[in-house]
Amino acid sequence: MSSVQVGPELRLWAVPGLPLVQPGDALPELLLSALERAGEALLPQDVVVVTSKLCSRAEGRFRSLARVTPSERAQALARQCGKDPRLVELILAESQSVSRVTPGALIVRHRLGFVVANAGIDASNAQPARELGEGPWVLLLPEAPDASAARLRHALEARVGAPLGVVLSDSFGRPFRLGTVGTALGVAGLPALWDQRGRLDLHGRALEHTFTALGDQLAAAADLVAGQAAEARPVVIVRGLRFTPSEQGAEALLRPAEEDLYA
Amino acid sequence: MSSVQVGPELRLWAVPGLPLVQPGDALPELLLSALERAGEALLPQDVVVVTSKLCSRAEGRFRSLARVTPSERAQALARQCGKDPRLVELILAESQSVSRVTPGALIVRHRLGFVVANAGIDASNAQPARELGEGPWVLLLPEAPDASAARLRHALEARVGAPLGVVLSDSFGRPFRLGTVGTALGVAGLPALWDQRGRLDLHGRALEHTFTALGDQLAAAADLVAGQAAEARPVVIVRGLRFTPSEQGAEALLRPAEEDLYA
Numbered sequence: 001m002s003s004v005q006v007g008p009e010l011r012l013w014a015v016p017g018l019p020l021v022q023p024g025d026a027l028p029e030l031l032l033s034a035l036e037r038a039g040e041a042l043l044p045q046d047v048v049v050v051t052s053k054l055c056s057r058a059e060g061r062f063r064s065l066a067r068v069t070p071s072e073r074a075q076a077l078a079r080q081c082g083k084d085p086r087l088v089e090l091i092l093a094e095s096q097s098v099s100r101v102t103p104g105a106l107i108v109r110h111r112l113g114f115v116v117a118n119a120g121i122d123a124s125n126a127q128p129a130r131e132l133g134e135g136p137w138v139l140l141l142p143e144a145p146d147a148s149a150a151r152l153r154h155a156l157e158a159r160v161g162a163p164l165g166v167v168l169s170d171s172f173g174r175p176f177r178l179g180t181v182g183t184a185l186g187v188a189g190l191p192a193l194w195d196q197r198g199r200l201d202l203h204g205r206a207l208e209h210t211f212t213a214l215g216d217q218l219a220a221a222a223d224l225v226a227g228q229a230a231e232a233r234p235v236v237i238v239r240g241l242r243f244t245p246s247e248q249g250a251e252a253l254l255r256p257a258e259e260d261l262y263a
Numbered sequence: 264m265s266s267v268q269v270g271p272e273l274r275l276w277a278v279p280g281l282p283l284v285q286p287g288d289a290l291p292e293l294l295l296s297a298l299e300r301a302g303e304a305l306l307p308q309d310v311v312v313v314t315s316k317l318c319s320r321a322e323g324r325f326r327s328l329a330r331v332t333p334s335e336r337a338q339a340l341a342r343q344c345g346k347d348p349r350l351v352e353l354i355l356a357e358s359q360s361v362s363r364v365t366p367g368a369l370i371v372r373h374r375l376g377f378v379v380a381n382a383g384i385d386a387s388n389a390q391p392a393r394e395l396g397e398g399p400w401v402l403l404l405p406e407a408p409d410a411s412a413a414r415l416r417h418a419l420e421a422r423v424g425a426p427l428g429v430v431l432s433d434s435f436g437r438p439f440r441l442g443t444v445g446t447a448l449g450v451a452g453l454p455a456l457w458d459q460r461g462r463l464d465l466h467g468r469a470l471e472h473t474f475t476a477l478g479d480q481l482a483a484a485a486d487l488v489a490g491q492a493a494e495a496r497p498v499v500i501v502r503g504l505r506f507t508p509s510e511q512g513a514e515a516l517l518r519p520a521e522e523d524l525y526a
Contacts, residue, residue, distance in 0.1 A: 013273075
């Protein structure tokens with residue numbers, strides 16, 4: 001079992017001077033060059049939090065609505081939720097099932113297992129820099145975020161020569177609460193779900209909350225630095241966590257649908 | 264409207280050397296003395312994240328199950344969820360309504376409006392230091408977390424002479440996802456829900472996600488430092504955020520039940 005130690009201090013900082021990423025760009029090289037230019041270097045057990053949007057751009061997950069022909073089902077749902085039927089077509093293609101539909105919201109269980117509005121597809125910061133043809137453009141989530149996180153982890157670890165963590169993050173809404181929070185879509189190198197069973201409280205009593213969503217908390221913390229608007233800082237380094245390497249991905253954060261009380 | 268600026272760097276650190284808080288203790292004094300002993304001082308716009316447990320202890324929210332007589336309804340629910348009927352009685356007294364009940368889980372809409380397992384009542388780190396009588400002991404959430412946060416904010420601002428933020432946090436589970444995340448129960452001085460309407464993305468396009476749960480993200484970030492076990496660090500300072508003072512509380516983070524698709 002992987003162990004985690006929270007330190008008394010954490011530092012989060014954005015990697016400065018990253019270029020706007022294009023399809024096919026190699027993220028490890030871009031990241032390491034930007035760090036070098038800034039006079040910074042990764043240290044053992046640094047956690048690199050990358051927005052899923054950056055990863056999607058590198059993976060060329062742009063889609064032009066001009067090239068989408070909506071099915072009848074997409075057209076019917078589009079009328080219910082008031083969205084572009086071509087966008088709804090893309091949402092359905094990325095989803096296992098529709099969770100809730102209401103004017104203004106189409107909430108689905110994504111093919112990757114999480115429940116999210118619009119299959120995480122959005123148009124903010126989704127413009128390809130080189131004109132690929134007629135828009136409007138949207139960006140799908142990365143094809144396989146845990147695999148993308150693992151590739152980035154291994155490429156960075158090979159250059160840095162030390163164990164690192166990688167989190168691919170996005171901003172998701174939630175039931176019951178307003179506002180988006182950073183959420184982990186991909187995790188590599190550290191336990192996404194920190195199992196604290198057997199640990200004791202101040203009085204030597206077993207903890208009641210034994211699983212901590214470490215990946216999601218790192219994504220939420222990094223989102224405080226990353227921002228979403230024109231200041232967007234797509235890579236944030238979190239320094240100060242101690243963990244033994246783990247092969248667990250963000251998939252570990254998904255509550256199985258059959259165990260979910262709100263599915 | 265309050266404005267927020269995320270900086271390129273955040274530092275989070277635990278206030279060292281806090282004593283185990285007792286009912287009636289004055290949190291501002293305890294906190295400022297501990298900071299002084301550590302050679303630290305609060306700076307303008309620091310955010311002080313305090314676990315709701317610390318606040319509950321100071322407010323004397325301890326309850327002994329030995330003194331609770333469960334109602335018939337509590338006994339029936341206790342059979343369904345497999346919990347102590349006396350605990351269920353306390354949970355019901357703190358709740359507006361029961362949201363879901365299943366073996367192992369009693370999820371309620373708390374009287375304060377949020378949806379949470381067991382009304383946030385738990386027994387970890389819930390032992391009163393002076394023996395108040397027969398246990399087992401549990402701790403209720405603070406009586407009015409936004410008001411507690413506001414009192415702490417004003418007391419600290421008066422000593423420090425600068426605007427500060429305060430977040431009262433707890434670790435909550437969620438639908439769809441496993442593991443707990445830090446969640447804001449009380450917020451003072453900064454906007455709990457950051458309204459980004461009108462802000463633009465990298466391409467000058469209006470942002471799609473316009474509300475960020477700033478209070479919850481600060482609670483999640485601080486939870487990475489605070490921990491829950493014997494290392495528990497109940498007060499974490501977040502430095503590096505810029506915000507204009509706000510009178511909005513954590514109540515702004517609650518999605519009205521009638522608008523919730525999963526209620």
